[in-house]
Amino acid sequence: MTSGAGVGGMFTAEAAGVVLVSACRTAGFDPAGAELLRLGSNAVYRLAGTPVIVRIARDPGSLPDMTRAVRVARWLESEGFAATRVVADLEQPLVVDGRVVTFWVSAQDAVVYADLRELGDLLRRLHWLEEPGSLALPYYDPFQEVWDTLRALGDVPGDDVAFLNERAERIQKEYGRLDWVLDFGMIHGDANVGNAIRDRDGRPLLIDLDGFSLGQREWDLVLTSLYYERFGWHTRTEYESFVYHYGFDLMNWPGYPVLADLRELKMTLWIGHQVTTSEKAAEEFARRVHALRTDGSRKDWQAF
Structure with missing residues (x-):
């Protein structure tokens, strides 16, 4: 073609x-x-x-x-x-x-999302499973994607790229000093309420399986914590229901801010690749970079 x-x-x-x-x-x-x-x-x-x-x-x-x-x-x-x-x-x-x-x-004719309680249950059950070696799951390396993405940011102002590079270097150093507390094993890789929907019978399902890999289970909890704590996309009650049903509150772990910073960076870099094809993405990228530069509020970040 x-x-x-x-x-x-x-x-x-x-x-x-x-x-x-x-x-x-x-x-x-x-x-x-x-x-x-x-x-x-x-x-x-x-x-x-x-x-x-x-x-x-x-x-x-x-x-x-x-x-x-x-x-x-x-x-x-x-x-x-x-x-x-x-x-x-x-x-x-x-x-x-x-x-x-x-x-x-197709699970059903319209997208109906599960709630955080159900997401917590799904992740707890997933983390109980022992994957067979035949799946040949890779190890989760968040920084490989970060550096690859940064190198490909050709349509972003140079000072923004330099700032994001410096931020990535700082986070990588902090990441290397983390003391993990949950088990290492199979993870979804992009676990959040947007990847948990209901089928026609109302049963919650995990979707978007592209990121399945072997890594620290903390990775499957950080987006829900981040969406609540920094973005305000979840209420306190919703977040507490997630914690109760999964059985662990990531925000009580000292390493949470490092993972949250890394997730924010990855989310910002992803938007950066769309600045030339979407005016909305360009505006959102500028908003996010400004918030990272000034340690400003993330409450106005838009979901993509």
């Missing part, structure tokens, strides 16, 4: 739509009437007339991650764990015009 939708073109809704049509035809689905649910790290579509979600990865190098996500989903299903399911009897991922595409069973 020479549509501009592939790795040489911008990852826009129009470009992703071209990939969607080709991928659906290859997999035997009808793309007519598909609804774009989200355009971020993935373009996520719900197909019309069939309970299927299609995910098209922004990163053309994501084939290993998505292949692993499919394996993880099939293993979780064999364990009876409440997580999103891949479409059966379909060899995937597909690579279409340089983009990695996967097909998932």
Whole structure:
């Protein structure tokens, strides 16, 4: 294909739509009437007339991650764990015009999020599982992504890049001195209430399995703590229900501020890659960098 939708073109809704049509035809689905649910790290579509979600990865190098996500989903299903399911009897991922595409069973016709109580239960159960060696999960290395992302920030003012580099170096030094308290093992990698939805029967499910890896369990708790403590996206009651159902309050651990700083940095860098394609992203990136520079409030940070 020479549509501009592939790795040489911008990852826009129009470009992703071209990939969607080709991928659906290859997999035997009808793309007519598909609804774009989200355009971020993935373009996520719900197909019309069939309970299927299609995910098209922004990163053309994501084939290993998505292949692993499919394996993880099939293993979780064999364990009876409440997580999103891949479409059966379909060899995937597909690579279409340089983009990695996967097909998932749609939990229901509209996105209904689980609550923090249920997220805490899901993570506690997940952390009880012992993953088989056949999954070949990688070790979670947050700084590999940080440095790769910083090197690729070509459309961001140089003084902002220098500031973010200095901040990353400071956080990496502090990170190296952390005294972890929870067990090392399998983690979701991006656990937050946005990745826990309800199915048609009201049962909570974990979704977005791309980041499954081996790491410290604190990583699966930090976003919920950060969203409550710094962003104000959760109420105190909601947060306390999460803590009660998981069984540990990350904010009582001295290393929490370091993980929170690192997560904020990663969230800001992710937005930085979209400044040339989205005016909203450019405004949000400037807002976040200013808050980091001045240690200002994060209460006005917008969810992406």
